[in-house]
Amino acid sequence: MRETQLVLDNWKFKACQEKEWMEAAVPGCVHTDLLRNGIIKDPFYATNEHDLQWIDKIDWEYETQFDVAGELLQASALELVFDGLDTYADVYLNGQHVLSADNMFRTWKADVKSIVTAANNHLRIKFRSPVQEDLPKIDKLGYNLPASNDQSELGGLGAQKISIFARKAPYHYGWDWGPRFVTSGIWREARLVGWSESRIVDVHVLQDSVTAAQASLSVSVEIESEESWSGTVKISADGQVWEQEAALEQGSSIVEVKAVIEQPKLWWSRGLGEAHRYTFTAELVKEEKAVAAKSVRTGLRSVRLVRDKDEKGASFYFELNGVPVFAKGANHIPNDSFITDVTDERYRHEIAAAAESNMNMLRVWGGGIYEQSVFYELCDEYGIMVWQDFMFACSMYPGDEAFLENVRLEAIENVKRLRNHPSIVLWCGNNEIDSAWAEYDEDGGWGWKKEYTKEQRKVIWSDYEAVFHDILPEAVAAFAPGTQYWPSSPLISLTGDINQHAHPLSAEGDIHYWGVWHAVEPFENYNVKVGRFMSEYGFQSFPEYDTVMTFATEQDLALDSKVMRAHQKNGDGNRLIKEYMDIYMNQPKDFPAFLYMSQVLQAEAMKMAIEAHRRNMPYCMGTLYWQMNDCWPVASWAGMDYYGKWKAMQYYAKRSFADTMLSFDRTDDGLVNVHLVTDLLTPIKGELSLRLYDFAGALIKETSALVSMDGNHAAVVSSINEQEWLYGYEAGSVVLYAELVQNGLLTDNKTYYFAKAKDQKLTDSVISITEVEGSNGTAFTFAADALAKQVWVTAEHEGKFSDNFFDLIPGVAKTVQFTHRNEGEAAGKPTAAGKVQARSMIDFLARNETV
Incomplete structure (x- = not known):
């Protein structure tokens, strides 16, 4: 029979010292279950974190009951599997201790064939306090080990750093961006797994050599069997099939199947090509009948x-x-x-x-x-x-x-x-x-x-x-x-x-x-x-x-x-x-x-x-x-x-991070360099234009030139003399604007300021917002009558603009699109923004007063 399983649900939990059970969600943890039952307040609100440090000092227990029927009950092997127990746990099934766990990052399994019954199986897990479990280890060691981000004082432990003893997420003990919530609970799926005869435990596609011409692979198939027998391991992917005769041992066997794919579609990182993936299916065949199968998905790349x-x-x-x-x-x-x-x-x-x-x-x-x-x-x-x-x-x-x-x-x-x-x-x-x-x-x-x-x-x-x-x-x-x-x-x-x-x-x-x-x-x-x-x-x-x-x-x-x-x-x-x-x-x-x-x-x-x-x-x-x-x-x-x-x-x-980007820097001798950077593999050719504006939008100076560069490269493609271009103008009242146009399309643009933000002479700016015709409220064009810096655009509805916190130079408009944040097929697609507001730096500055 193929492997079958029962996902274990309908959990309850309580503090070990208490008598009353409460409903629990699995996967989950004590903190979220306490919140769901109204026992604690929102851990993230105000200073509630400080009031919840008692939770990690006591022991907790979870329990559920389940029935096992039909094929699963008849399986030759029955395993209790926990993909994640956080962290110190003792597991009891029908009153018998079946395993002890001490690592949040490991899967824990127990053979329970002789314990499981058809009805009313009782599963109980006791989670020991990670604090009480690990505090004695400091005394045994004789000194504290360094743990800079362990917020032990907030946890009421003084200088006693216990995080280093537990194989548990370190950030649970606090970090310099995160709170201290030392959790306990069943944090990944819990299930009963049954199988008979043989099953495929793991499939590993080892990529021995991958080029655009050929992918040479070794597909390693890990098999568990009740008894020794001979059969065939069949690997299939993209319409091809590779087979290997296999003499399987009782217990665990590994069978390696060689596979070659000609002209494979490669997996590329974003920006360089398609992130193509293949599905490889391994089948265990006995007398022309598939007795087990397992699929994995991977991309071929070197x-x-x-x-x-x-x-x-x-x-x-x-x-x-x-x-x-x-x-x-x-x-x-x-x-x-x-x-x-x-x-x-x-x-x-x-x-x-x-x-x-x-x-x-x-x-x-x-x-x-x-x-x-x-x-x-x-x-x-x-x-x-x-x-x-x-x-x-x-x-x-x-x-x-x-x-x-x-x-x-x-x-x-x-x-x-x-x-x-x-x-x-x-x-x-x-x-x-x-x-x-x-x-x-x-x-x-x-x-x-x-x-x-x-x-x-x-x-x-x-x-x-x-x-x-x-x-x-x-x-x-x-x-x-x-x-x-x-x-x-x-x-x-x-x-x-x-x-x-x-x-x-x-x-x-x-x-x-x-x-x-x-x-x-x-x-x-x-x-x-x-x-x-x-x-x-x-x-x-x-x-x-x-x-x-x-x-x-x-x-x-x-x-x-x-x-x-x-x-x-x-x-x-x-x-x-x-x-x-x-x-x-x-x-x-x-x-x-x-x-x-x-x-x-x-x-x-x-x-x-x-x-x-x-x-x-x-x-x-x-x-x-x-x-x-x-x-x-x-x-x-x-x-x-x-x-x-x-x-x-x-x-x-x-x-x-744009794949092709313009960037400015200034040298010590007063040159402002324009750099062209590209991660794309094809050569770059286009027209670079530089324009100097005052903050009211008047064009002071401009120049343009054809530029070219190899792909996957960075180079200075233009330089200007700051003193010459600024002649007669204050550094804090002008902006340099660069554009790269390829085949009539804007590839990138950048602004450069000659003075720090605090020395720039910003004035009040009126920002106009125009809905793009035919966009149904999903796209808007912004323009300003005076330089508007770091324009922050907000919408009535939930979603995100394609660009934001951008600068508007008078005469250089900006069009952005609004997209969904929702789940499902709508995510990332244009949606109506509702009322749109735009504010810029000038709107947030103090006027002759200090805050």
């Missing part, structure tokens, strides 16, 4: 991380199907503090937003989770490459035998689960730990080492190497051969000396540059501190007013209010936003204006960084800003807020 020595250091870029790809994107964190609240629609919104923002890569950061399958399926579909961290971040970890074995099994399972996804181009050991500890630089790192004796340091580093230099790379090599492994991000190279640890001017490896923000370095340093691959950098902003009002009241609208501080997890965050705003911008007229201006400030910073990185290709071949998304409504580095609303930065990123 990918490698290229780290070749050169005259400046060593390259760091991804080569896809023989093409060097400039990686454009962001770092992804979990979309919610309560993971099971994330719908497929929310995942699609994020990945579609990445694609619409002209991204081709997301980094799944190591402080969250190995994402749900739908995340990777969407990345496969949209052509978004994935840099996949293992789940370790900003901490040192224990190295006892049980912990290391737990990590080994976790790594093997997750590499196997995800290895068919063509989007995954790299596995990375951890986030920032090599550079934070800085083993080979006595004065380097985050100061962690100074807290420990020489003997303790030796043990801690040895434990680190066991995980990140042995266990994890061995899992990748064994179960996803050919996939690159990178030990830690950032890292120069695994040298075993001081040259291993990354720094902002490294000419090898990847870089996390945080001088802007944490060290209050000027935005202009983004132009200077450019590495081979910029895997993290960022600047904070607040979400928009409507989002703030989901967790605050009007009385809370002040930077130093208790509520606003609670929704700013970076200790210096509010001060830093204000400090940078004072440097670069004028004063906002009130708090809602401050929210808007914080977004513009963030957007301008990220524009400067992204474009500096892209202008420096091929020296720099990747730019992933921190961060794509939020897990709750908060002030953070995200480009989209918790509700999926695009901040100013997301629109700026969309423009700065």
Whole structure:
């Protein structure tokens, strides 16, 4: 018989110390079940987070009853399967203990054939408090291990950092953008699985060699059998069939089938071609009858991380199907503090937003989770490459035998689960730990080492190497051969000396540059501190007013209010936003204006960084800003807020990530250079025009020229002498406008200002809004009678404009379209916006007053 299953539902839960059961949702967690039953208030509202820290200190239990009928009951093998138990759990079926779990990231199974009955099976799971479970481990170890983002004080634990002991999402213990909710519960599907004779457990399509001419594959089929027998394994894809005779052993067998596809359709990242995928179906045939089958979907591509020595250091870029790809994107964190609240629609919104923002890569950061399958399926579909961290971040970890074995099994399972996804181009050991500890630089790192004796340091580093230099790379090599492994991000190279640890001017490896923000370095340093691959950098902003009002009241609208501080997890965050705003911008007229201006400030910073990185290709071949998304409504580095609303930065990123882009920079000797950057593989030819306007729209000076450039390239295509072009005009009263036109169509345009925002002489501007004829309220053209900067367009209905936070020069109109955010087929399609409003920077500035 084929494998059959019963998904287990109708769950109830309670605190172990209580008697009354309440309804539970599975998948879910204690926090969401308590909220659903009206026991707790909205965890994200005001300072409610602080009042809910009791939840992780007590034990909880879940139970359900189920019947088993017919074919499932008659199956030779019956397995209880939990795709995710969070985290310390004991499972009892009909009064018998069947398994104990201690890792949120692993699947847990138990053979229950001898226990299951036809009716009234009782399943009970006791979740032990992760706090009570792990606190004794500190005493046993004898010291705390570093865990910079573990908000132990908020959790009532003082300086006792327990997050490092649990194989559980690190961000549950708090981060500098997220709350502390240490969850427990059944967070992935629970089911009873039955099978007889044989079943296919796993299918892995190993891509031995893939070119445009031919794909040579080894399809590995893992089979479980009740007894030994001989049969045939048949693989089919795209109308082709390959067969292999197989002598199956009792228990587990692996059969490898060689397959060749001529002229395959390749999987490409967004912007370079179709993200084509094939469905491979494996069948187990006995006496011409299929006894088991399993299908997987994958894309055929060759990918490698290229780290070749050169005259400046060593390259760091991804080569896809023989093409060097400039990686454009962001770092992804979990979309919610309560993971099971994330719908497929929310995942699609994020990945579609990445694609619409002209991204081709997301980094799944190591402080969250190995994402749900739908995340990777969407990345496969949209052509978004994935840099996949293992789940370790900003901490040192224990190295006892049980912990290391737990990590080994976790790594093997997750590499196997995800290895068919063509989007995954790299596995990375951890986030920032090599550079934070800085083993080979006595004065380097985050100061962690100074807290420990020489003997303790030796043990801690040895434990680190066991995980990140042995266990994890061995899992990748064994179960996803050919996939690159990178030990830690950032890292120069695994040298075993001081040259291993990354720094902002490294000419090898990847870089996390945080001088802007944490060290209050000027935005202009983004132009200077450019590495081979910029895997993290960022600047904070607040979400928009409507989002703030989901967790605050009007009385809370002040930077130093208790509520606003609670929704700013970076200790210096509010001060830093204000400090940078004072440097670069004028004063906002009130708090809602401050929210808007914080977004513009963030957007301008990220524009400067992204474009500096892209202008420096091929020296720099990747730019992933921190961060794509939020897990709750908060002030953070995200480009989209918790509700999926695009901040100013997301629109700026969309423009700065354009496949073909113009970009300005200024040299020290007063030249303003116009750069042309393209990721497309075909040569660029077009007309570049430069026009200088005053803020009233008068054309002062103009020039144009034909420009051409090779594909997948960046170059300076024009320069002007700032002094000559500004002669007789104030720097703060003119704007330089560039356009690139190809075959009569506008490819890109950009503005350049000769003065900082605070020194620009803005005047009141009237913005006209004209509905595009025949668009049925879905498209609008905007124009202004004086320069309008960072025009923020809002609509009556829910949805998103195709562009926003743009500048309007008088005489240069802008047309944008409004699209659905809804689920289903309407998502991303034009829809009526209703009433449309447009405001610009001048509307948010204080007039002769300080806020």
